């Protein structure tokens with residue numbers, strides 16, 4: 001399972017280092033108001049699932065990675081160990097970087113990547129590419145105990161994420177397209193599982209039919 005945050009091919013990246021400085025400074029809030037790593041880490045040998053590259057490899061924008069290298073020792077490039085990992089990196093757009101951090105015990109939280117900040121959520125768009133809100137990410141299946149528990153979610157987090165993705169989509173149309181397509185995958189997944197879709201906005205959340213556009 002991997003974070004695919006920015007896997008478009010051959011398209012220009014509009015976000016630059018200064019944008020990540022702005023994003024990191026302004027959108028720091030976490031999905032819940034307690035340390036959710038304590039919920040899942042005991043099930044995974046003491047490591048929170050979303051901080052374990054055996055489950056998810058953080059993918060970063062090229063300029064995000066270069067910004068991070070100038071400000072923290074937290075990150076290096078991920079070194080693939082298996083053929084599967086090598087294939088994934090080779091097949092992914094060269095404007096993205098797969099990262100490896102120092103691990104949850106050495107996390108420098110103000111320099112966590114965008115992909116770290118959003119989990120277990122992702123932006124949700126309709127077929128026309130209109131940003132509708134945030135939805136759960138099912139990239140870890142049912143491993144993340146926060147998923148499908150909407151009452152736990154911090155309003156500040158949703159408000160911050162809504163602003164952050166509005167900022168990103170206004171500057172990067174390719175990223176809008178990535179998440180438009182990812183939202184189609186989410187609908188397919190929920191349709192197969194016959195699960196409802198929760199869409200979070202600063203006004204609250206709605207529980208809709210999985211076929212919702």
Ligand code: SF4
Nearest residue numbers: 036037040048050144
């Ligand atoms: S977001 Fe989910 S997987 Fe990540 S630390 Fe929190 S509970 Fe664990």
Ligand code: SF4
Nearest residue numbers: 051101103104107116
């Ligand atoms: S940077 Fe922090 S939040 Fe992100 S994967 Fe590493 S330990 Fe987890």
